[in-house]
Amino acid sequence: MSDYEDGMDVDAPVDLEDNAVTFSSKQSSGKRSAANLPVEAEDTLPWVEKYRPDTLDDVSGHQDIIATINRFVETNRLPHLLLYGPPGTGKTSTVLALARRIYGAQNMRQMVLELNASDDRGIDVVREQIKTFASTRQIFSSAPEAGGAKSMATYKLIILDEADAMTSTAQMALRRIMEKYTANTRFCIIANYTHKLSPALLSRCTRFRFSPLKEADIRVLVDRVVEEETVNITAEATEALTKLSKGDMRRALNVLQACHASSTPLHIKGQPIPKESDIIRDKITTTTIYECIASPEPADISLIVDTLLKTSDVSSCLSLLNTLKANKGLALADIIASIAEELTKLETPAQTMVTWMDGLA
Structure with a gap:
């Protein structure tokens, strides 16, 4: 049996009056208030979870x-x-956020089954946990919609995160369950790569591709976090952060939180703990961001490119590369990728650019 059913054969009644979906009063803030955590616990949350959107309207991009x-x-x-x-x-x-809209925060526990990459999702899980959850119906449901239509709140929802990590045998067993229990269950499958999913699963779902987020969308949330967490960061560093995140909101928030933590002075043992408002943090600069991500700075890449274009002495270029690798702990692959990006900004004949890119590859 699933953890959401508490060992019961039927689900608990879902209290939905007139099919109204209720939300907690704190959800409008856009923070993860559904967990009802105390202030101390919420302050220790990773910012990725603390600022996870509660409603569909709060989701960045992909409107x-x-x-x-x-x-x-x-x-x-x-x-x-x-x-x-x-x-x-x-x-x-x-x-x-979709599940929260359909069921409300209070009813998600008995109506939603979520399995992610940390769970075992072999054939046994599909046959036992997923099938058991999908096959049970609600005895008490909300009133039907006008015209006898069935409310979405009466359906169960199964979320399979990182589904491309499922075994092929488990995927084959899952397709039959999706067909058999469509009357009372909906599946939300999340994956990074569709080529790892069986064509049978793909044909049973409506597909949506989430492309990398635009820098403007990432900047909106980053600016909000900077303001609410009182992060001491320069405008240039914020710009570099949104660029280096490459459309990954999770990466942007994790790097920002890491830099914020590193800018906070260590507490001296035996001294009184200062108030949050009294803590003086170091300024987060562009260099701080690049060092945290372990990415070469633009000034270093420009120096390498200028050296390559102005001299035929290959040994001096290699010496410069080795110095950067040793002093800053940079990976050669990251340096080469940054050099290629810098070279594409130059106005050169197409054939010359092809020769350069082929050599770097």
Whole structure:
């Protein structure tokens, strides 16, 4: 049996009056208030979780996808969903916000089964846990919609995060369950790569691709976190952070939190703990961001490119590369990728550019 059913054969009644979906009063803030954590516990949360959106309207970017999913819910015609794309683009946040909209924070426990990459999702899990959860129906459900339509709140929701890590045997068993229990269960499958999923699963889902977020979308949330957490950061460092995140919101927030923590002075043993407002933190600069990500700084890359273009002495270029690797702990692959990006900014004949890129590759 699933953890959400507490060993019971039937689900507990879902208290939905007139199909109204209720939300906690704190959800409008956009923070993860559904956990009802005390202030001390919430302050220790990773910022990725603390600022995870509670509603679909709070999800950054992909407004066309959000509008389509909202329409599915409003018309009670939610199909099986497949959300795929690179990490940190809002796939899991979108599904959790969708579940919160349909069931409300109080009813998610008995109506939603979530399995992620840390769970065992072999054939036994599909046959036992997923099948058992999908096969049980609600005895008490909300009143039907006008015209006898079934409310979305009466369906169960199974979220399979990182589904591309499932074994092929488990995927084959899952497709039959999706067909058999469509009357009372909906599946939300989340994956990074669709080529690792079986064609049978793909054909049973409505697919949405989550592309890397735009820098403007990442900047909006980063600026909000900087303001609410009183992060001492320069405008140039914020710009570098949004650029280096490469469309990954999770990476941007993790790097920002790491830099914020490193800028906080250590507490001296035996001294009284200062108030948050009295702590003087170091300024987070562009150098701080690049060092945290272990990425070469633009000034270093410009120096390498200028050396390559102005001299035919290969040994001096190699010496410069080795110095950067030794002093800053940079990876050669990152340096070469940055050099290639810098070279593409130059105005050169196409054939010359092809020769350069081929040599770097």
